[in-house]
Amino acid sequence: MARLLAPAQSWLFSRGVDLAVFAGAALVSVALVLAAPWLGAVGETPPWAWVLLVVCVDVAHVWSTVFRTYLDGEALRRRPALYVSAPLVAYVAGVLAYLGSAGMFWRLFTYVALFHFVRQQYGWVALYHRKARVSDFERRLDAAAVYAATLGPVVWWHAHLPRAFWWFVENDFLSGLPGWVGTLALTVHAGVLAAWAGFQVARVARGEGLQVGKVLLVLATWVTWFGGIVLAEDDFTFTVMNVVLHGVPYFALVFRYSRGRHAEGGYGPFALLVRAGLPGFLLFLAALAWGEEFLWDRLVWHDRPLLFGEGGFSLDSDLLALVVPLLAVPQATHYLLDAFVWKPSRDPALRARLGWHSGAREGSPRGTMTPSPVAVTRPTD
Template sequence: MSRLLAPSQAWLFGRGVDLAVFAGSALASVGLVLAASALGLVGDTPLWAWVLLVVCVDVAHVWSTLFRTYFDGEELRRRPGLYLAAPLVAYLLGVLAYLGSPGTFWRLFAYTALFHFVRQQYGWVALYGRKARVSDTERRLDGAAIYAATLGPVLWWHANLPRDFWWFVENDFVSGLPSWVGTGALVLHGLVLVAWAGFQGTRLVRGEGLQVGKVLLVLATWVVWYGGIVLARSDFAFTVMNVLLHGVPYFALLFRYARGRLAEGGYGGLAPLVRAGLPGFLGVLFVLALGEELLWDWLVWHERSSLFGESALVPPADLLALVVPLLALPQATHYLLDAFIWKPGREPALLKRLGWTRGEGEGSPASTAPISGLAIPGVTD
């Protein structure tokens, strides 16, 4: 069968990296959950696991956006309005929400994060499909499969509140959804995934092969969302399932981008961080993430004195309306900027920096695909 009829593998980063960051992240999550009892990880997430999963993956991946944005002087000069407006808008919205009530702030923040997490998985599968030049039918099925794998468990979660875990804080999601809605959501999500799997099976029957990376991505997404929400019985299980598949591939994306930008002479005085390789890249992110969490603990949570030390700083309630949105600003800005900074159709140099230019045998349609995060439907989707 001709190459035009059979999808190429179209690995995003390369076979080994794709398998490691997508399938590997899911397998690591499952392995940690299965070993939880033996490791003493039943119930709340212990301190060492919190540092490893939340600080070094979840929070650090937020800060990695700096290598795409504020660490790059040329990029700042190219779109100064965006990089000034994004944090200002995010902060003002956060303050207004918190002035309404702390619950309103955390609810808005939780649903924004949820949307971001779902859309990032869609961005990966859309890029896989477009690099392989799949049909419109398969592209729609791929999207439906990702939305089913993520939103099905989320709707079930809303219909089965309270659980032993929350996204950010207790009661951040809206409760009261009838249980039958959750059951129906799981049934529908199963039907969509069976239809998607059936379509992939027909490709094999017709001798057209599978795009292995994409198939493993969809499978990994379902495993961690269904396992981390429906099957999870502890905060640790939800945390490990929630953060690895989201954060680790994003590290790969940003590190690939940073190396490409460095090859162009980017980053100026910060270039040694990238030139030092993965240790330098991750090291600065871990330091920033730990610093952020220290401020959260000293000013707001006061929960991890064994790591951060005792703090006598207790801002008054009215001042927290300014402090909490400020501490949340790196994450909020990350969510907002991801809607704009991964648009290859508007910035051809982006593909070159990522090593996804024409002529690599992976198909030119990648130049119109959103890469990650909050892609805007109808623009480059």
């Protein structure tokens, strides 16, 4: 019988949390899609699903970054230039793009978002690598598997435009890619994933065990990206598959971090938001997300009167060039900051706040991570 890795290495958060936020998110996504005919959700995403998935998961997870950044005075003092420049750069770049054309802005924003979504899936795998000694070959193979699971369907999508759904707005992806390129992309993606799966089987056969959470993460990534893009027939399916696996694990990560930071006495007057527990944490973020979407609807879209009321403001194109990039700043800032703030090598305190400490020499890229006695609570508590 092959042995598993030590529990601390097999799971990123804990067995229960990893199963819930990675495997569970994928299973819930599939269940919602299968139940769509009974939920009245075939075709366009209905209002209840839009509130639950887009507002309370997708937009709310964007705002959760504030617990890692702007609500933490210590973080602001450590990297003031980063936290000031990120929203400014996002806004200026957005205005310049929108002045070119609205289509240019949304196309740029779409590809930045796509890059972020793909990189986040690899980021989870990289965090798993921090918890166990893995070879350079395994690191590269894991990376190839994640990129195959995400980019293979995306390239196929580009070769089969238009579809019944878009990322943000109609025609946000570049079109014109021939169909055979999409077929080739899926063929390569299948080969890479088959090689990755074979490697996992070989590990078990050799008695080396598995990093179970990482394996489930890669499988969940493939299920949601292939199912949400290649198999999807409508906007609801794409929305479910696109946002649940992306947003739910991020909530777990930020909440785990915020609990660790709060245990150190962090957040000052904002500590109440952490002491309120997971329900308070999520309600606060949902309120911010609702406020943002209210402004989008009243100032730009005017397409959800049932949720946000009739009317709003009709802005001319010059004013929209200032308002639309401004409303996009929270999301764009989230994309930018995520590339910096979750790297343990740049912030040694991050390990302890996530409930880990290094058992190897400081700075060793393969230091085995074991649970820290400082953080004994779990995000689902």
